[in-house]
Structure formats: structure tokens, C-alpha cells
Amino acid sequence: MLEILHYSFFQNALVAALLVSIACGVMGSLVMINRLFSMAGGITHAAFGGLGIAFYFSLPLMLSVGGFTLLIALLVAYLSQNYPHRSDSIIAVIWAFGMAFGLILIDMSAGYQSDIMAYLFGSILAVSSEDLWALFIADIGFVFLILIFYKQFVAISFDKEFALLRGVGVNFFYYLLIVMIALCIVVCIRAVGLILIIALLSVPCFIAEAYTKRLGTMMVLSCLLSAFFCVLGLCVSYVLNLSGSASIIMVACVGFALALLFKKR
Numbered sequence: 578m579l580e581i582l583h584y585s586f587f588q589n590a591l592v593a594a595l596l597v598s599i600a601c602g603v604m605g606s607l608v609m610i611n612r613l614f615s616m617a618g619g620i621t622h623a624a625f626g627g628l629g630i631a632f633y634f635s636l637p638l639m640l641s642v643g644g645f646t647l648l649i650a651l652l653v654a655y656l657s658q659n660y661p662h663r664s665d666s667i668i669a670v671i672w673a674f675g676m677a678f679g680l681i682l683i684d685m686s687a688g689y690q691s692d693i694m695a696y697l698f699g700s701i702l703a704v705s706s707e708d709l710w711a712l713f714i715a716d717i718g719f720v721f722l723i724l725i726f727y728k729q730f731v732a733i734s735f736d737k738e739f740a741l742l743r744g745v746g747v748n749f750f751y752y753l754l755i756v757m758i759a760l761c762i763v764v765c766i767r768a769v770g771l772i773l774i775i776a777l778l779s780v781p782c783f784i785a786e787a788y789t790k791r792l793g794t795m796m797v798l799s800c801l802l803s804a805f806f807c808v809l810g811l812c813v814s815y816v817l818n819l820s821g822s823a824s825i826i827m828v829a830c831v832g833f834a835l836a837l838l839f840k841k842r
Contacts, residue, residue: 586702623674632686654751785802
């Protein structure tokens with residue numbers, strides 16, 4: 578097993594796993610506290626439209642996916658705020674639109690797009706140095722914003738009415754949170770894929786919530802759990818010769834099942 582550590586692609590995968598864990602642990606905690614999992618799922622799958630735009634117009638993938646995902650995220654946030662009783666329907670429609678729009682553009686693109694599976698299901702063993710730098714910069718940005726605006730995020734997450742009374746810009750921080758979620762999805766796409774990223778946003782936070790109710794502690798514990806799932810998943814994928822990203826998610830799902838079992842007891 579240890580001989581695999583000598584290979585640069587596996588070293589990159591381990592670094593990517595740790596960086597993804599920080600992003601998903603921090604942002605996943607905010608997603609869970611604010612009950613935004615359906616929105617995060619809709620944004621994640623709608624991001625497929627950005628892939629279609631990139632392939633059809635021969636644009637840089639991350640630039641295209643990032644721009645389209647941010648646009649979709651802001652649209653979903655605006656519509657959800659203005660039509661709160663129909664937010665689930667709005668998210669479902671935009672989810673379906675993004676997937677269909679992306680698939681149509683890919684069908685219209687010339688040639689076979691071999692990178693599609695990597696962005697759908699992830700390719701953590703094939704991450705590049707550019708991907709690692711993008712993850713690192715995003716992690717620094719997320720941690721910096723949380724440290725600077727921690728009290729404001731806590732206020733809007735637990736009691737929006739109290740936050741309004743205290744003069745906190747609830748709408749500003751709500752949209753900032755949505756933008757951060759969208760950026761987290763974009764930078765993690767290459768490592769774990771559109772289909773699988775939602776598990777790393779949800780499972781570690783669900784388990785962490787059973788042990789703490791403090792947002793900061795939950796973020797730290799979620800990052801540690803996510804890193805554990807990622808490293809263990811990579812080891813399982815090497816030993817059993819399986820997909821790295823899928824193995825990580827399966828390990829996380831086993832952890833989720835165990836957490837449910839022990840929670841009942």
C-alpha cells in the first residue's frame with residue numbers, strides 16, 4: 578500500500594482530498610444550518626449547463642462553469658426569496674433546465690467529449706496542479722470570510738429576525754453565502770464531480786451535528802470527518818481497483834449509516 582505514495586498522481590489526489598474536505602466541511606456546515614441542501618443540489622446539477630457552454634463554444638471549462646454556476650445560483654437565490662412557498666419547484670425547474678441545456682449543447686458539439694464523465698463523476702486521481710491551486714485559493718477565501726463575518730453568518734443562520742433588529746445586512750450575507758456555495762461547487766467539480774459533491778457537503782456535517790451545536794466546532798469536525806472519508810476512500814479504491822471518487826462517497830455513506838444507527842441508540 579505504501580508504495581503508491583511515491584507516485585505524484587496519488588500525492589496530488591491526497592492533497593486534493595484534504596483541500597476539498599476543507600471547502601466542503603466549512604460550506605457544508607453553513608448549508609445544513611440554513612437548510613439549503615435542495616438549493617445546493619439544484620445549483621450543483623444546473624452547473625452541467627456550464628459544461629455544455631464550454632464544449633459548444635470551446636471556452637475554458639472552469640471559466641465557463643464558474644460563470645454559469647454563479648449566474649444560476651444568484652437566480653435561484655433571488656427567485657427563492659421572492660417566491661418562498663414555491664422554492665422547491667423553482668429549484669427543480671432550474672435543476673432540470675441546467676442538465677437539459679448542457680446535454681443539448683454537448684450533443685451539438687463536434688466530436689466526442691471524453692472529459693464529460695470526469696466532470697460528472699469526478700476524477701480525483703487526475704487532478705492537476707492548477708486544480709490544486711484553485712482549491713487552495715478557494716479554501717483561503719472561505720476561511721477568511723468566515724473568520725471576518727463569523728458573527729453575521731451565525732446570526733442569519735440561527736435567527737434572521739434578531740439579525741435584522743441588530744442591523745445585520747441579512748440580504749447581503751444571504752447572497753454572499755449563495756455565491757460561496759456556488760464557488761465551492763465549481764472548485765470541487767474536478768475532484769469529486771457534479772453527481773457526487775453533494776454527499777461531501779452533507780454527510781460529514783450531519784455526523785458532526787450530533788456532537789456539537791456550535792457552528793465553528795461543527796465546521797472543524799466536518800472538515801476532519803470529510804478528510805477521513807476521502808483518505809479512506811482513496812485507500813479502498815487502490816486496494817480494490819475502484820473509482821476513487823465513487824469509493825470516497827461510498828465510505829461517506831457507510832459513515833452516514835453508522836451515524837444513523839448509533840444516533841437511534
